[in-house]
Amino acid sequence: MLTISQLAAYAGVTVRAVRHYHQIGLLPEPERDASGYRRYSPAAVVSLIRIRILANAGVPLSQIGQMLEADASTFAAAIEEIDRQLVDEIARLEASRKQIAQLAAGDRLALAPEVIAYLDRLRDIGVSERVVAGERDSWILMSARWPDRVREWMPSKIAQLDDPQLIRLYRILSEIFESDTGDDARLVEAADILASLAEQAYSSGEIDLGAVAQDDLPFDLLDALAVEADPRVQRLLDLMRERGWDGLARLERLAEPPT
């Protein structure tokens, strides 16, 4: 007859594990000796090892009991199911590794390389860090909402940065938000350029980001984010409304031009 620690040692598990198996009814409680100690027969070692074989194979403890009693076909089906779950879990971890590799590859926010390129391009044309940070946050939101489509959109966004009007717009915005003064004339100028660009896009039938913009991620959120970062953005929004446009991240023509 064996004590619990001997049993555990033979089977290569901890005493605590054995007691746990008793608790959940996986391994039957043996008789106790006079002092209340559990006393095990050698056969218990075999039972315990069989349990561990299944547990090591990834079978949840809650299923092991049934599996040890099951007939061959039931057993095989259960095994297949467990294997499917293992495959899924492995796939999930592999996906995590890819994510982590992206993070390690310099970019701490897992933005697509195209977005990184876009932000770098902004810096190249003289856009201030503050404005770039605002753009970055916006693209973080966009990437979270449309992780796949963002990469498709970037080439045209990058191409647009060749437009001298757009470059001028970004530079003005940089100057405004780099300074602490409320330079309203600059804001008006920015609004004019923005309205002009919107007009061009509208007449050429170009609809910035496609139909996705309709309902799903309110572009209002992006605007609100910008306003929060710098309240002067609110003034810019107002100026745009005066010019017949609603929003900023996504411009929409107002139904009725305000009086």
Added chain:
Amino acid sequence: MLTISQLAAYAGVTVRAVRHYHQIGLLPEPERDASGYRRYSPAAVVSLIRIRILANAGVPLSQIGQMLEADASTFAAAIEEIDRQLVDEIARLEASRKQIAQLAAGDRLALAPEVIAYLDRLRDIGVSERVVAGERDSWILMSARWPDRVREWMPSKIAQLDDPQLIRLYRILSEIFESDTGDDARLVEAADILASLAEQAYSSGEIDLGAVAQDDLPFDLLDALAVEADPRVQRLLDLMRERGWDGLARLERLAEPPT
């Protein structure tokens, strides 16, 4: 300003998860409105998404806070560590899949194919199912204790089954344990053969399972297992002692032959 459900929806997580992040201090609690509701700024969406990016990459929540504040090299080191853990975990699951494949391959106890072959061989030479089951349980214990070495030992074990004396021994044992009578003459015969085989092995310098037998897995356990399966094994053990041998699973010559 956003409610908690809007925040959660934008970031693609559950409300419960957001509250959990508050609880563990990962996401700062926002101001409450007059009725005690949490009200979030748009920037909170970005914070939350950043948290999720790391979490999805397999970073434990407890580390995400520090990682978001860490400098580049600390961050990189942490990433590397996480990746190592992911690799380990994947390896563990792959190992489980191998185990499971073995189980699916017909053998429900994960015995090495060599052991299965040995047991089949026993059946072929006419050994009864009961005795084979006893052998199987013994090899389950052996495999648990020496998972790698068992496979090396089997070829010689299988070769030994060509010995007519051994075949005869196994057949006698089968007859004994298949019948319900206490046929002592048969037991004596078995003991004689066993002693003779032990003598041969001893004189040829063959030490059954090598030095492993010394201390680690008491072969007494195997003997006790057999006695438990059928008490008549005890008589066999006694007979062997009379013949100067101790044990059964592993025979050892007694220092002093009993009087």
Added chain:
DNA sequence: GCTTGACCTTGACGCTGCGTCAACCCTCCA
């Protein structure tokens, strides 16, 4: 006979990342 150390007992909390009630309050809309 006494101490000491190793081993046994039950009971309970901790870990991870939330899911899922429960019981109650707030807001908005028909």
Added chain:
DNA sequence: TGGAGGGTTGACGCAGCGTCAAGGTCAAGC
């Protein structure tokens, strides 16, 4: 004004044990 659909805190549950806590027991040496 009533009901649906938000929000709030608090608590338990999940898997598989690890790890105290607070004792009782056993074998050995003095």
